[in-house]
Amino acid sequence: MNRGDVRRSRLRRDALLVLLMVPGLAYFLVFHYGALAGNVIAFEDYVPFIGVWDSAWIGIGNFAKMVGDAAFWNSAANTVSISTLQILFFFPVPLIVALLVHSLTNTTVKRWVQSVVYLPHFISWVIVVTLFQQMLGGTGLLNGLLGDAGLDPVEVIGNPDLFKPLVVAQVVWKEFGWGTIIYLAALHQVDEQLLEASAMDGAGWWRRLWHVTLPSLRPVIVLLLILRLGEMLSVGFEQFILQRDAVGPQAGEVLDTFVYYSGVVNGNWGYAAAAGLVKGLIGAVLIYAANRVAHRLGEQGVYR
Amino acid sequence: MATTKRPTWMGRPSATVKTAKALAIVFLIAIVVVPFWVVLATSFASNDDVTGNGGYVLWPMHPTTEAYQQVFTNGIVTKALIVSAAVTLLGTAISLAATVLLAYALARPGVYGGKPAMLFILFTFLVPPGIIPAYLVVQNLGLLDSYGSLVLPVLVNAFNVVIMRGFFQGIPEDLYSAARLDGAGEWRILTRVVLPLSKAVVAVVGLFYAVGYWNAFFNAILYLNDSSRWPLQAVLRLYVIQGAQLGDNTSDAGASIAPQSIQMAAVVVATVPILCVYPFLQRYFVKGVLTGAVKS
Numbered sequence: 294m295n296r297g298d299v300r301r302s303r304l305r306r307d308a309l310l311v312l313l314m315v316p317g318l319a320y321f322l323v324f325h326y327g328a329l330a331g332n333v334i335a336f337e338d339y340v341p342f343i344g345v346w347d348s349a350w351i352g353i354g355n356f357a358k359m360v361g362d363a364a365f366w367n368s369a370a371n372t373v374s375i376s377t378l379q380i381l382f383f384f385p386v387p388l389i390v391a392l393l394v395h396s397l398t399n400t401t402v403k404r405w406v407q408s409v410v411y412l413p414h415f416i417s418w419v420i421v422v423t424l425f426q427q428m429l430g431g432t433g434l435l436n437g438l439l440g441d442a443g444l445d446p447v448e449v450i451g452n453p454d455l456f457k458p459l460v461v462a463q464v465v466w467k468e469f470g471w472g473t474i475i476y477l478a479a480l481h482q483v484d485e486q487l488l489e490a491s492a493m494d495g496a497g498w499w500r501r502l503w504h505v506t507l508p509s510l511r512p513v514i515v516l517l518l519i520l521r522l523g524e525m526l527s528v529g530f531e532q533f534i535l536q537r538d539a540v541g542p543q544a545g546e547v548l549d550t551f552v553y554y555s556g557v558v559n560g561n562w563g564y565a566a567a568a569g570l571v572k573g574l575i576g577a578v579l580i581y582a583a584n585r586v587a588h589r590l591g592e593q594g595v596y597r
Numbered sequence: 598m599a600t601t602k603r604p605t606w607m608g609r610p611s612a613t614v615k616t617a618k619a620l621a622i623v624f625l626i627a628i629v630v631v632p633f634w635v636v637l638a639t640s641f642a643s644n645d646d647v648t649g650n651g652g653y654v655l656w657p658m659h660p661t662t663e664a665y666q667q668v669f670t671n672g673i674v675t676k677a678l679i680v681s682a683a684v685t686l687l688g689t690a691i692s693l694a695a696t697v698l699l700a701y702a703l704a705r706p707g708v709y710g711g712k713p714a715m716l717f718i719l720f721t722f723l724v725p726p727g728i729i730p731a732y733l734v735v736q737n738l739g740l741l742d743s744y745g746s747l748v749l750p751v752l753v754n755a756f757n758v759v760i761m762r763g764f765f766q767g768i769p770e771d772l773y774s775a776a777r778l779d780g781a782g783e784w785r786i787l788t789r790v791v792l793p794l795s796k797a798v799v800a801v802v803g804l805f806y807a808v809g810y811w812n813a814f815f816n817a818i819l820y821l822n823d824s825s826r827w828p829l830q831a832v833l834r835l836y837v838i839q840g841a842q843l844g845d846n847t848s849d850a851g852a853s854i855a856p857q858s859i860q861m862a863a864v865v866v867a868t869v870p871i872l873c874v875y876p877f878l879q880r881y882f883v884k885g886v887l888t889g890a891v892k893s
Contacts, residue, residue, distance in 0.1 A: 432652025
């Protein structure tokens, strides 16, 4: 049998399995690769009525326009600063909470705490934003309590100056519990004998944490940090589309909402696609670079 | 109360540490539970309760279900509920089917085209296509203003495929060979051997899809110009976050109940299905997800 025959007989053997893959692969082909190809309009003066094939080709015109567009740079700056705040203030929280939960010896309490803190992850952004309005808004719980205490009300919702801390607080609230899952799984893998041996040698709780537990968690921490760094330009979309109008674009515009408003809302399709493409490509480079750095540090990274 | 045994080498925590831990845990639980409680209490409050307290209620003095009556007699909300329920049920069924079939085929060692297909899927993690091109695809397929635009663009989640494939690969190869010796074909192996063993991962992935469909609002806003077709979350955004009037406030009925109560009742209605499936999700996800994810 020559090569071609082997391949044909393998195909005949696996025909049904290949057929099973078709719906799923067709989805990725159309909605990911088809859309990726649609990025050509970033190089066009795309007019919806004329279509992708016949719209005027303008080369890098859209990208050139982006360089001089203050609104684009404003959204990029907002995105990066919110991302940085998320890494500083959100990233460590699940680890700390996981250490706390792991230290509980009462399994009933442990299970209840876990059930409660995972819950916000499954709530839609619409509801999360509503809950925050109800807690921190002008007529919310916070200002009610402040009023009862005879203090002045604080304007949190719709205040451009407090927008960045607010959105980071929302991410912390929604995801801190869910983020503990992977750390809790990793904490179960920590070598009991190492902990015991170091306790024998007189290491207290802090020393065991610093010299045994945290080093064991290092691969997980590095992996999650890489993933987060790779997502530097994606701070979340639904959360911002819900709240951008309340604070205005100066404070509330991020790259994703910038793309949405310039394209879908204002009809600058080619320009918006160009901004989205730049964002996607930088994101891919960031993931790749972060992964290289991880390998340099001797960690497993996301992929090999 | 069930407790795990503290290892003998580990000392008992001091009273200070114990108190600090207890306080931290109470705080964590409170920041999650209190907001839900305030929403629930406000939804059952009377107009006087709400106006007397400036817009929120911690304990309704005159509980009433009038807000819920208004929500359920409101054509916009009930229609949105039906849309959301239908999209969630149908979408989850189709997504789950496509994911199971793809993951099963990819889990078989040495399947024809398996390696390139896997790379084809993994690459989509690296470069997301972007909002504008995704919109163009939906537009070119003629899906704008159709319910298909709420399902097809998010039909398969690559991460769910990876989780499920990992789980299927964890099933001992002997079971496959045994079934094949008994004369079972691939289809029979999938339905009679693999799926019964994979209830946990199927439940988790299915519930992930269901929660995703139930919570989605952006695709609706993007693809459905006609707001009368919107699902519940998109309607909530309009009426609760953007503050459009919900409920019939021109009539006398509107005067007896505060708009906040109606809004909060709508929020409760949107949250209850999640709370109903959550215990099942909770039971399965650690088992299903972690075993699947750690493998791959």
